[in-house]
Amino acid sequence: MPGVTEKASELFAILAREYRRLPPLRDLGLLDRLLLLLLSKDATAQRAQAALERLRRDFVDWNELRVSPVFEIQRSLEPLEEGDVSPKADRLRRLVSRVFEKKNSLSLDWLKGEQPEAQDRFLDSLEALDAYMIHAFLLSLRETDEVAFHQNMSRVLQRIGLVSRTGSPSKALEGIRAIAPPDDLASFQAVLIRLGEELCGPKVVQCERCKALPLCKYGRGRG
Numbered sequence: 001m002p003g004v005t006e007k008a009s010e011l012f013a014i015l016a017r018e019y020r021r022l023p024p025l026r027d028l029g030l031l032d033r034l035l036l037l038l039l040s041k042d043a044t045a046q047r048a049q050a051a052l053e054r055l056r057r058d059f060v061d062w063n064e065l066r067v068s069p070v071f072e073i074q075r076s077l078e079p080l081e082e083g084d085v086s087p088k089a090d091r092l093r094r095l096v097s098r099v100f101e102k103k104n105s106l107s108l109d110w111l112k113g114e115q116p117e118a119q120d121r122f123l124d125s126l127e128a129l130d131a132y133m134i135h136a137f138l139l140s141l142r143e144t145d146e147v148a149f150h151q152n153m154s155r156v157l158q159r160i161g162l163v164s165r166t167g168s169p170s171k172a173l174e175g176i177r178a179i180a181p182p183d184d185l186a187s188f189q190a191v192l193i194r195l196g197e198e199l200c201g202p203k204v205v206q207c208e209r210c211k212a213l214p215l216c217k218y219g220r221g222r223g
Contacts, residue, residue, distance in 0.1 A: 008162055008179035011215055015191035018211045022187045023048050025140040030108035031062060031099065033140055034126075037133040038091055043080050050079035055092075062106050066096040095128035102126075112141060132193035136186055145185045149173045152196025153189055159200065159218035 023045035025033045032052065040048035058076045059065045065073060073089035082088070099106055102125070111119050116138065123134045135150055154172040157163040163175035180188050199206045207219040214220075 004162055005179050007160075007215060009181055011160065011162070011212055012181055012184075012188050012191065014211050014215070015195060016187060019191045019194050020044055021184060022136055022190050025136070025186075030111060030137075031096070031106055033137055034095060034108075034123075034129065034133070035062075035092060037136060038088065038095060038128065039077075039080065041088070041130070041133075043082065047080050051077050054079050062096050063100070066093060066100055066106075068093070091128050095126055098126045098128065130194065131197045132190040135193055136190050139186050139189070147173065147177045147180050147185055147189060149176075150189065150193050150196075152194075152200075153192040155202065156192050156196045156200050160212065160215055161217035 020040065020043065023036055023040050025036065028036060035055070036048055036052050039051045043051075054076045055065065055073075058072075059068065070086060070089045070093060073092060074085050077085040077089055080088070096106065099108065102122070103110075111122065114122070119138055119141070120134060123129055123137060129137075131150070131152060135148070139146070139148060149169045149172065153176065154163065154169070157176060157179075158165045158172070162179055163172055166172050166175075195210070195212065199210050205219075205222070207213055207216070207222055210216070210219060212219075
């Protein structure tokens with residue numbers, strides 16, 4: 001249905017401007033991927049990658065970052081060109097610290113051998129990652145680009161009217177795969193999950209703040 005795919009592309013364009021596209025992850029080490037995802041929140045991929053390179057330059061390794069004060073990490077985040085980077089600097093340090101506390105190591109290679117449910121539980125327990133970051137990281141562990149089910153994404157697309165309402169995750173996933181733009185599947189999923197996490201929750205909905213409202217059947221009906 002050309003109308004549906006065109007609407008999906010328009011939606012993606014709107015949300016990508018609002019939330020930014022994800023930087024590429026697969027060429028990085030696993031902890032580096034998580035750090036880059038944190039850096040890329042509300043920043044362009046280029047600025048996030050530049051900040052990651054600056055952190056690598058300024059710290060001997062990620063363990064030094066773990067034991068460094070937040071103000072030292074802040075100086076390394078200048079490439080982000082953001083106003084107050086202290087919350088992001090604190091989040092970076094908390095993430096690295098939590099990984100070390102749980103495994104007494106900063107290697108995450110062991111995650112590759114775990115089942116998806118166990119991977120998800122561990123990442124959620126780190127407490128520094130948003131739902132879309134966890135989803136993007138898990139996608140990066142797979143060999144090929146694909147669409148994976150997430151409740152936030154399904155709910156948003158059903159409310160907008162791009163996917164039929166169904167109680168079956170597998171059927172919802174079929175609908176999502178049919179409209180997902182093939183050139184950036186990870187970013188498409190990430191921006192939808194973030195929208196569902198921040199503005200379009202199962203109970204709390206903030207349609208007045210949503211940039212996708214003009215396209216949303218559910219939101220326009222509430223007005």
